[in-house]
Amino acid sequence: MLNSRCKRFHMSTVKLFMNVKSAALGALVYVLVSFGGVAQAQQDTEGQSKQKAVRIESIGQKLIKDFEALAEFFEAENYAEATVILDKIAATPELNNIENAYVANYRGNICFSRDDLNCAIREFKKILVTPDGLPPAFYNQMFYVVAQVYFSQEDYRNALDYAQQWFQTQEDPPADAYMLVGQAHYMLQDYDAALPNVQKGIQKYVELGSVPKEGWLNLLSSIYRQKDDYPNMLPVLKQLVEHYPKKTYLLAVAGIYNELEEQPKMSALYQGMYDHGILVNESELVTLASLLLSQDSYYKAADILKKGFDDGVLKKDLKNYRLYSQALYLAKEYETAIAPLEQAAKLAPDGKIYIQLGQSLMSLGRWAEAETAIKQGIDKGKLDNLGRAVLALGSAQFEQKKYDTAKATFNSAVKFDGMSKDANNWVKYIEAEVYRIKELEKPIVISTDVEV
Structure with missing residues (x-):
């Protein structure tokens, strides 16, 4: 009859992946208070299918009311009053185990x-000094409790x-363990030791018909x-997505598809997210555009970048302008590609993009603008091949029929490594062209002397 008055309490469940201060203990810790007489731990003790009969000590009659009051204060979270009663009980001579x-x-x-937590560990470990007189389930579970407090630390x-140590006492540990x-x-x-334990925990949870916890799947993903x-x-x-x-x-x-070199799948997934309005920040749009370029989808890439600029999502910086101009150029939108290329050239720390701009303008027959751009590139400097840029400048000048200027430019290119042959050929060509033009400009003289 007295045993029916037993009290028990539990501590909250610890959740993996929470910070230490907010974590709570992860097992149910039972205070199995048996009043009066001597109890036995039967064979159905949790986790021990064939436990021998164990003599379990009981609380002395004189302390029953104190433990009852203690349990009530503890459950009410009135720890100050609970501590007063604990001090009183602890001062009692010859307490049993x-x-x-x-x-x-x-x-x-x-x-x-x-x-x-240091205090908690110190107190819980006192229980583990000896199992004598304690319910085996209570004693064994304390190993797990101490493990969780250490984990919290x-x-x-x-x-x-x-x-x-706790695992050794269990026949079928739960998934949480x-x-x-x-x-x-x-x-x-x-990670090699972590993997089978996490796999086992998730497997046991699934076998119960439950969906694996999000944090558990995250942990397994991180291990892999x-x-x-x-x-x-x-x-x-994919389970996390589902x-x-x-x-x-x-x-x-998408990132794993990239690691597995399955860029088409990565591109398709990004495109799907974009179509559903999921991709909203700059890095995501730039990644999608780059993927589309790698898949030869130049128009789509250009459209996405243009919308990103129009919506104010993409910063107007060198990287984005250059990518946009590249997409337009590959889409054969040569005229449209000029404006972002000009912006990129202004922002670049060197003159390389100005040279690229000049070459694009030359391909469009915009020779004067090309000459200006190439000059800006040469003036800005830090070019990979200055000699080649000078040759391009001379070409733009020649196409404008600035023969003397072009000839001087080509003559200056002779000094650069590997440029002398091309430069000298240009000089000869200009001289020949100038001579040809002069010959064409000479007046045609028609002789009126006719022999009879």
């Missing part, structure tokens, strides 16, 4: 509730040590990433 264990258990829980090696061990190994960067095992990482990410649809996971899937 179960009484001492319950005192330590309450103190440990109060310490934990106050975020004093980021002391992963001690967490593993106590968790492994495997996840705790897997997470601890992960934090210690022992650390091991550069992208083929196995991909289906995990059960916890988020943009982050879609982008992660």
Whole structure:
């Protein structure tokens, strides 16, 4: 009859991947207070199918009311009053082992509730000094409790040590326990040891008919990433997309396609996200445009970049202007490509883009503008091949029939390595052209002398 008055309390469930201060203990810790007489732990003790009969001590009659009051104050989270009663009980002479264990258990829980984890560990470990007189399930579970408190302190090696001791007492550990061990190994960067534990934890959870927790799948994905095992990482990410649809996971899937050199799939996924309005920031639009360019979808890339500029999403900087002009040029929109190329040339730290601009203008027959752009590029400097730029300048001048200027330009190009042959040929060509023109300009003289 007295046993029906037993009290029990539990601590909140720890959630992996939370920070230490907000984490709570992850197992149910029972205060099995049996009043009066001697109880036995029967064969159905949790986790132990063939447990021998164990003598379990009881709380003395004189302390029953104190423990009842203690339980009420604790459940009401009135820890100040609970501590007063604990001090009173602790001062009682000759407490037996179960009484001492319950005192330590309450103190440990109060310490934990106050975020004093060192105190909590100290109190819980007092219970593990001896199993004598304690319910085996209660004693064994304390190894797991200590492991979780160490985990909360980021002391992963001690967490593993106590968790492994607890595992030895269990026939069928729950999924959460495997996840705790897997997470601890992960934090210690022992990914090979982490993997089977996390896999087992998720498997047990699925076998119960439950969807794997988001944090668990994230952990498994992270392990595969650390091991550069992208083929196995991909289906995990797809599960995250299926059960916890988020943009982050879609982008992660796209990233794995890239790692697996499956750019068409990556491009298709990005295009789908864009069409559904999911891609909204600059880096995402630039990535999509770059992917489309690699897939020869030049018009689509140009349209996306133009809209990005129009919507104010893309910054008007060198990188974006250059990419936009490249997309337009490849789409054979040569005239339209000039404006962004001019902007890029102004922003560039060297004259290379001005030279590219000049060459584009030459291909359009805009010789005067080409001459100006090439001069700007030469003046800005830091060119990869100055001699080649000077030859281009001379060509633009020649096409404008600035023969003397062009000849001087080509003569100046002779001094550059590898340019003398082309430069001299141009000089000869100009001289021949000038001579030809002069000959054409001479008046035609028709002789009137006719021999009879």
